[in-house]
Amino acid sequence: MIPPALEGFFPANSHAGTAERYVVPVVGRDILIATGSREVVVEREQADVMRFFCERRIVLGQWNGIDCEVWQLSSECRSMEGFGVTDLRSLLLSVSDDQFALVSRAVQMLEWQTTHRYCGACGAATESATEDHALRCLACNISVYPRISPCVIVLVRDGERCLLGRQMTWPEGRFSALAGFLEAGESAEQALHREVFEEAGVEISNIRYVGSQAWPFPGQLMLGFLADAVTTEINVDGIEIVEAHWWHYNQLPDILPPIATMSGRLIAQFIEEAEAAAAG
């Protein structure tokens, strides 16, 4: 028996040997979804029409207790009758967390294998290991595993206000919580202090972990936090962040990240807590 928290998608490197089997059909970085369906997997029989176009398959684990693998299909399948292509970002907004975790893993595993065909040490071709998901160099016995890059994202609060910034490449009016990659050797807490200070010139304290989210654009893990401001004077770096302001919880910017993203979740939690404090 697996714990309820692991029902739905259970990532694994080998099949459990179930009678049925699910397939996640992928073309490029997009998922093929049967017309009229809301499922990101198809049953094995349905996948048979794609078998001819399958260039690679990787075990993903079990989906609702049934073995599941990803098939990388050639580009002809984009126009396959009875199916449509959907990109990962659209799925983020339209499917459950479980389904998104499954397609994230599907796309990331394929991409990782495609970009690690040769050993970084000696240049020999790598091979898929049989016992786990590593790619192995037989010449120098090095194994490489899927690369996951941790990032921190934080909503900094100053009482009833929160700090939101606009990145250089974003349109006017679009704001989000501050975020950045961890440097090698750095803790998540250090990265939070550094990113907020570098991007907005603000010092923080009382860091509180909220949750994490796989972010397959391409292989990040978003770690979400709330924190309190120690200083409130804003001084943007002008490189990553061109504009940042303190926003009152009932006068937030027009364009905010959707709730399906970690940033959206942090903002929602801030509003909830601020409203409760104001009412209380």
Ligand SMILES: [Zn+2]
């Ligand atoms: Zn090597």
